[in-house]
Amino acid sequence: MANPLKQLAGETAIYGLSTILARIINFLFVPIYTRVLTTASYGVVTEFMAYIAVLQVVLVLGLETGCFRYANKEGVKPWAVYTDALAATFATSFGFLALVAVFATPIAHALGYDGFENVIIYVGGILALDDTTAILFAKLRQEHKALKFAVIKTVKILTETCANLYLFLVFPHHPFSFLYNFVSPTPDFSYVIFAVFVSSVVCAALFIPDLIRFSFQFDRKLLWKLLGYSMPLMVAALPGIVNDFLDRILFRFLDTNPESWQSSLGIFQAAVKLAVIMNLFIQMFRYAAEPFFFQRAKNRGSKQMYAIVMEFFTAFCGLIFVGIMLYLDLIGLILGHDFRSGLGVVPIMLLSYMLLGMNFNVSMWYKLSEKTNMAIWITLAGLVVTVVINFCFMPRFSYWAAAFGHLGSYLVMLSVSTWLGGKYYPIPYSWPRILSFFVVAGLVYLAQIFVDGSLFFGVKLGSSPAGPVLAQLGIHTLLLLVYCAASARLLRGRYSLALKASEE
Numbered sequence: 001m002a003n004p005l006k007q008l009a010g011e012t013a014i015y016g017l018s019t020i021l022a023r024i025i026n027f028l029f030v031p032i033y034t035r036v037l038t039t040a041s042y043g044v045v046t047e048f049m050a051y052i053a054v055l056q057v058v059l060v061l062g063l064e065t066g067c068f069r070y071a072n073k074e075g076v077k078p079w080a081v082y083t084d085a086l087a088a089t090f091a092t093s094f095g096f097l098a099l100v101a102v103f104a105t106p107i108a109h110a111l112g113y114d115g116f117e118n119v120i121i122y123v124g125g126i127l128a129l130d131d132t133t134a135i136l137f138a139k140l141r142q143e144h145k146a147l148k149f150a151v152i153k154t155v156k157i158l159t160e161t162c163a164n165l166y167l168f169l170v171f172p173h174h175p176f177s178f179l180y181n182f183v184s185p186t187p188d189f190s191y192v193i194f195a196v197f198v199s200s201v202v203c204a205a206l207f208i209p210d211l212i213r214f215s216f217q218f219d220r221k222l223l224w225k226l227l228g229y230s231m232p233l234m235v236a237a238l239p240g241i242v243n244d245f246l247d248r249i250l251f252r253f254l255d256t257n258p259e260s261w262q263s264s265l266g267i268f269q270a271a272v273k274l275a276v277i278m279n280l281f282i283q284m285f286r287y288a289a290e291p292f293f294f295q296r297a298k299n300r301g302s303k304q305m306y307a308i309v310m311e312f313f314t315a316f317c318g319l320i321f322v323g324i325m326l327y328l329d330l331i332g333l334i335l336g337h338d339f340r341s342g343l344g345v346v347p348i349m350l351l352s353y354m355l356l357g358m359n360f361n362v363s364m365w366y367k368l369s370e371k372t373n374m375a376i377w378i379t380l381a382g383l384v385v386t387v388v389i390n391f392c393f394m395p396r397f398s399y400w401a402a403a404f405g406h407l408g409s410y411l412v413m414l415s416v417s418t419w420l421g422g423k424y425y426p427i428p429y430s431w432p433r434i435l436s437f438f439v440v441a442g443l444v445y446l447a448q449i450f451v452d453g454s455l456f457f458g459v460k461l462g463s464s465p466a467g468p469v470l471a472q473l474g475i476h477t478l479l480l481l482v483y484c485a486a487s488a489r490l491l492r493g494r495y496s497l498a499l500k501a502s503e504e
Helices: 004-036 039-060 063-071 078-102 104-111 117-142 146-170 177-181 189-206 208-213 220-254 258-273 276-295 302-326 328-334 337-362 364-368 374-397 399-424 431-455 466-490 494-502
Strands: none
Touching (some): 004 039, 004 276, 004 328, 039 078, 039 117, 039 258, 039 337, 063 078, 063 220, 063 276, 078 117, 117 146, 117 189, 146 189, 220 258, 220 374, 276 302, 302 328, 302 337, 328 337, 337 364, 337 399, 364 374, 374 399, 431 466
């Protein structure tokens, strides 16, 4: 490509269309969830979503990244790669669904959700369908069919949206008796899970034409090689995803108030939703960057280009952090009143996600050098930090411990991965420049605190005259522009240098 950075940015934007839509719609439902559902019911939704996130990693077997690796190898037929991956994922995910369907009643009883056996089956169905279609989505990414990827994802998102709107806003007032076989008569956590299940069914149906045209070419030897490369990634990703969601599961056992752990979890999750923009950008970037990095691994200047990509990534993450924190009082009004007590964890989660995104960039070294077994030790190091912080501090500090657990864990993972990468696959990251973005963002944030404390003490949006509030927002906007100017200064000339490196 004449301009690979523009291709990366363009595909990031297209993948982002669906990802942004999903996150925005999910974000827009937060006011409904936090006003219609109780904090406890929203906590149950969060718990089930944590189980889904962890099990998805197990059942997909790490084959998405494995497909990218082997489909780009000389002498390997891409069709055979995706056939083998699809067969393996189908077997594991639908086998799991069969087990869940058989044991739904004892599982529901063990979790304390007697009478909600249908929700257990929905979870199994979501996992079976989403894990199988994950391979088909990976194929679209490999073929640079970003637009088709985005269209199918968008249809899935809109289906979930319509199902949620109907269940929460129409169904309670104009019930369709047939749905009583699937959800409760009054709004509760089953509405959210059922809406996701319906969207997974529609998404799978959209891939039927692709499956009809699919050129199935099984290659057993290739399958074993593919699994040999991918399984360590799955094992490595498992501690990582457990690391991300373990705190949600531990609330049941460790929260300060065992009688209301579901409420604490609901409040924490609502606050985490306000950090969604940072996580959104990381997901968008990951979709485009992973195949991008693999396809340019053989270029002589690839390492220099990877290093500069990290600088732009960090600068943009800093912009998101500053932007959310400068307007947090306004953004926080999205949450229902009972959920706003958790707003203090938002800056901690923003920094956590920023470190997580940087770790994704750094971690490409073991994927490109085929030392995927190293990923296990990196993620285990982060998991140990998460476990220690949550077990030691959650009984005293509830969701504050969960937030700092994320921050400490991602920092350790980034540090360990950077150290190992420098030893086995050195990439010339400019750490002084990268850390400068943190410094600038931190100074802007401290300036906001100082200005607000000095000039607008006691001013709160919605309860103060418009004049002081508008002046406060004006100063915050000025501070945002200061960050943009400082970042532009730090990045001067780096884009041209990246283009030069890509041509070598």
